Amino acid sequence: xxxxxxxxxxxxxxxxxxxxSMSLLPLPSLAAPLTEGxxxxxxxxxxxxxELTRSRMAExxxxxVAAGTWANPSLELSRxxxxxxxxxxWRLAQPIDVSGRRGLRQDAARLRLNATAAETMxxxxxxxxxxxxxxxxxxxxxxxxxxxDAWMARFVVIGSVVDKLAQAGEASGYxxxxxxxxQQAAAxxxxxxRAGLDRSRAxxxxxxxxxxxxxxxxxxxxxGFPASLPTLQARLSQRPDLSALAARAEAADADNAAxxxxxxxxxxxxxxxxxxxxxxxxxxxxxxxxxxLPIFDRQQGAGRRSAAQATAARAEHALAKQKAExxxxxxxxxxxxxxAAAERYRRxxxxxxxxxVRIAETAxxxxxxxxxxxxxxxxxxxxxxxxxxxxxxxxxxxxxxxxQLTGSHSE
Numbered sequence: 001x002x003x004x005x006x007x008x009x010x011x012x013x014x015x016x017x018x019x020x021s022m023s024l025l026p027l028p029s030l031a032a033p034l035t036e037g038x039x040x041x042x043x044x045x046x047x048x049x050x051e052l053t054r055s056r057m058a059e060x061x062x063x064x065v066a067a068g069t070w071a072n073p074s075l076e077l078s079r080x081x082x083x084x085x086x087x088x089x090w091r092l093a094q095p096i097d098v099s100g101r102r103g104l105r106q107d108a109a110r111l112r113l114n115a116t117a118a119e120t121m122x123x124x125x126x127x128x129x130x131x132x133x134x135x136x137x138x139x140x141x142x143x144x145x146x147x148x149d150a151w152m153a154r155f156v157v158i159g160s161v162v163d164k165l166a167q168a169g170e171a172s173g174y175x176x177x178x179x180x181x182x183q184q185a186a187a188x189x190x191x192x193x194r195a196g197l198d199r200s201r202a203x204x205x206x207x208x209x210x211x212x213x214x215x216x217x218x219x220x221x222x223x224g225f226p227a228s229l230p231t232l233q234a235r236l237s238q239r240p241d242l243s244a245l246a247a248r249a250e251a252a253d254a255d256n257a258a259x260x261x262x263x264x265x266x267x268x269x270x271x272x273x274x275x276x277x278x279x280x281x282x283x284x285x286x287x288x289x290x291x292x293l294p295i296f297d298r299q300q301g302a303g304r305r306s307a308a309q310a311t312a313a314r315a316e317h318a319l320a321k322q323k324a325e326x327x328x329x330x331x332x333x334x335x336x337x338x339x340a341a342a343e344r345y346r347r348x349x350x351x352x353x354x355x356x357v358r359i360a361e362t363a364x365x366x367x368x369x370x371x372x373x374x375x376x377x378x379x380x381x382x383x384x385x386x387x388x389x390x391x392x393x394x395x396x397x398x399x400x401x402x403x404q405l406t407g408s409h410s411e
């Protein structure tokens with residue numbers, strides 16, 4: 001009946017078993033640069049995350065047990081003494097569910113367990129997205145710092161050229177001072193980039209539970225093209241958050257059905273009675289049946305509440321699906337355009353910048369250009385590289401968001 005949700009529960013159970021197995025195995029060494037896949041595995045292997053998901057599932061499972069548990073019987077003992085007469089009575093009473101409400105409430109609890117299982121998958125996807133975002137921020141800043149270091153290295157090379165030209169009387173003192181000021185600006189930019197990288201590395205280290213080595217992270221910043229739009233749209237029906245909403249709507253329906261079972265509560269009792277008046281001693285067996293009279297409380301509040309909860313869950317499901325469809329369409333278009341723009345910019349702006357730097361250096365050595373023109377070529381090459389990295393990073397952010405939206409994160 002609820003095979004769709006049982007499948008979700010099996011996936012969650014498998015993920016928890018894998019997570020537990022990973023926590024028992026030695027974690028991979030970070031001697032080599034960290035890849036995104038390794039970062040995700042380490043982030044999911046954190047014991048706190050595993051404990052959170054297990055605790056949430058245990059809490060929902062406890063509700064299933066509570067919903068299916070029979071009410072406790074009651075034992076009544078009484079003793080009456082009047083003059084020489086004594087009377088002792090005992091009775092054992094057990095409430096019995098004849099309306100079927102207990103079974104329906106247990107069904108509702110099972111459906112909520114399925115909803116919780118789906119929600120744990122949502123938390124897992126969010127955890128993966130968080131690790132991936134932090135990883136790719138480290139990667140972007142690492143590549144940006146590498147570009148700045150390459151920019152500074154050019155100043156060392158051209159500085160020796162300026163010194164030789166100055167000794168030969170072919171370079172002015174202005175060239176030296178202008179070059180020194182540009183080196184100071186580059187050093188400040190490098191310090192700022194390094195501080196930002198250290199902060200991002202610290203955040204990622206906390207998520208994966210291990211410090212990063214000097215090798216840092218590795219990988220391509222620009223993502224590949226996503227799957228086709230129809231393929232991504234078809235995955236929306238399998239999103240765990242939508243499955244959770246659907247399960248909660250069915251659970252509210254089961255609660256509502258239980259509230260509609262407006263049958264009296266039945267309690268059956270059995271016991272014994274013994275009397276002694278000093279002359280005669282008598283004993284007997286007692287049987288009792290009691291029912292509640294549904295005059296005032298006819299489950300009106302519970303019925304209205306569950307009906308409203310079911311309607312709200314279905315409306316929320318419909319709205320979430322509509323939003324997801326629009327987001328997938330927009331993100332897919334944005335990602336395709338960003339990838340194309342990043343590839344085009346690197347091809348048409350970054351690659352030619354290398355030739356421009358080489359031409360400017362040759363011209364300066366030959367005395368055909370000024371140091372300002374050379375520095376402008378250097379700065380243009382750095383700006384082209386950082387702009388390309390920003391475009392690629394934006395494309396990566398869009399890809400991570402699209403993967404999270406469609407449940408396409410790789411683990």
